[in-house]
Amino acid sequence: xxxxxxxxxxCMAVASVAILSFLLGLCMDAIMGPDGFGPIGNTVVxxxxxxxxxxxYNHVGHKFVDLRIATTHGLGGAxxxxxxxxxxxxxxxxxxx
Numbered sequence: 474x475x476x477x478x479x480x481x482x483x484c485m486a487v488a489s490v491a492i493l494s495f496l497l498g499l500c501m502d503a504i505m506g507p508d509g510f511g512p513i514g515n516t517v518v519x520x521x522x523x524x525x526x527x528x529x530y531n532h533v534g535h536k537f538v539d540l541r542i543a544t545t546h547g548l549g550g551a552x553x554x555x556x557x558x559x560x561x562x563x564x565x566x567x568x569x570x
Contacts, residue, residue, distance in 0.1 A: 494519035519551045526550025
């Protein structure tokens with residue numbers, strides 16, 4: 474799905490996801506506090522999780538026939554990525570690593 478986009482549409486997709494991820498990253502920073510990654514860190518993790526989930530799903534061989542399905546999978550992957558990394562960070566801080 475991502476590979477079929479022209480350069481302009483790919484930039485629009487990255488910019489849209491980045492803007493929404495930054496707003497969500499600010500809210501998550503206020504909620505998570507020191508257990509999070511900061512507003513920019515949360516944004517980077519959300520963007521990476523979103524696009525890596527879509528790329529991985531395409532790499533496995535599945536196609537997204539609808540943009541809503543791709544967005545749903547991307548958001549789910551972004552939140553799973555944040556949850557996993559925050560959990561690993563919490564475990565590391567509790568174990569003093």
